[in-house]
Amino acid sequence: MTARTLRIVAPLAVGMLVLAAWQGIVTAYAVPAYLVPSPLRIACTLVTDWSLLSRALGVTLGIALVALALAVVLGAAAALLFVQSRWIEASLLPYAVLMQVTPIVAIAPLIIIWVHDTRVALVLCAVVVAIFPVISNTTLGLRSVDPGLLNLFRLHRATRWQVLWRLRVPSALPYFFGGLRIASGLALIGAVVAEFVAGTGGQNAGLAYQILLAGMQLNIPRLFAALFLIALCGVGLFATVLALSRLALARWHESELPQE
């Protein structure tokens, strides 16, 4: 068995075993569905409530994706700004840290009050959570330049711009993608948490609202189904970022080279 198939087959087998055990225990002890629904019951709910859940999935995934894209653009821009001068970094980095360490649940109500459009408010919350790893990793990467290469660029009197585009940016890519992996998970967390706080219903209801509502209605199978979809979103986002990173780095970076 190759390493690649092992990576897919092994976790699938563990998942199957856990699901089978879960199903067996729930059936054997006749656990009521409002406490712990069986996997089969959850699957059925997923099918019957699909129109409701798929719309919610679209909303949450949309917010997370837009937030992730914004975090990448704004985070990379901030990192590029930071490496221009120690002064800029020294003045602004503490505020980026402040934004990171303040719990999003505490800021979310303010953002939701201040920003009229709920979707924009939710995206903003998710960006606040997801942007920090992009900023800090990209800044670190832009600074982690081979000193020999930097000397070579100086020797040939490269402009600041040439050093940035031909040396700093390519050197920063592995760090940037490391930050992106973390940010992809955080964007989803931010979107879900903000939605919990906002409690938006109606057309714009996302998966978090469905969980909230299902909990109140003791519709536990639907709660589990929504939970499953959120987890699936997270895995999907992570896998996409992983594939992007492989596409960009596979040719040259050690982290993506096959292990001998």
Add this chain to the structure above:
Amino acid sequence: MTEDPPPVVAAHGVAKTYSNGTEALAPVDLAVAPGEFVTLLGPSGCGKSTLLNLIAGLATPSAGSLAWWGAPSSRSTGPERRIGCVFQSPTLMPWSRVATNVRLPLDLEGRPRADADAAVVRALEQVGIGTFAHHLPRELSGGMQMRASIARALAGEPDLLLMDEPFGALDEFTRQRLDSDLRALWAARGLTIVFVTHSIQEAVFLSTRVLVMGARPGRILASRAIDEAHPRGEQFRASTRFAQHSRALSDCVMAAGAGAFAPA
């Protein structure tokens, strides 16, 4: 009688003290004539690399002055003509193919693409890795990466080539082969080279002149002309003259190193 051309680089009382107070280089006088192959030879910590960085214009002297091609240069601009540099490690950009790496000095200079590509092909041929232009650095052996690094320095057609222990990390066989190739290249292209090494044999084999340096603080102890004919082949390595030069240089280095562990 024609006037002598100005020295490629001339140092007058050049010294370097780092901001932490380390005296890396005591005042040094040095002049390199066009077409010379000068080697700075000495143990670790004798300021060889510091002196080379000063010559390259990558560091500014804390005392003294430097002139390139007869013209003292202001601190901000550095030398006016082209200087090529080969460092201890190949310092290739891992994300770029060999050809792109070698083209870098020309790109930075803004040379037209077709012109630059032709120069890259020539440089790769000269160092004998013409067929590896489209490989990535990690696909090459250490010796071939070093050849690519030399090709990069040559592609810029340097008026002065600086080499900081370029073959220090390579095995003895590869090093000797690269030394021979470098010596041939120097003769064929009429290069002016300042070379740093801690290998006495390498210094004797390559140079027209060897400067022996000593440590604490870094300074030039002696100068020895290696006035042996070109080409120098394997028979030169085995010759009595080679042994005599090596012995003389070795005595110089040892005399300077004696008492290094004696209490101050």
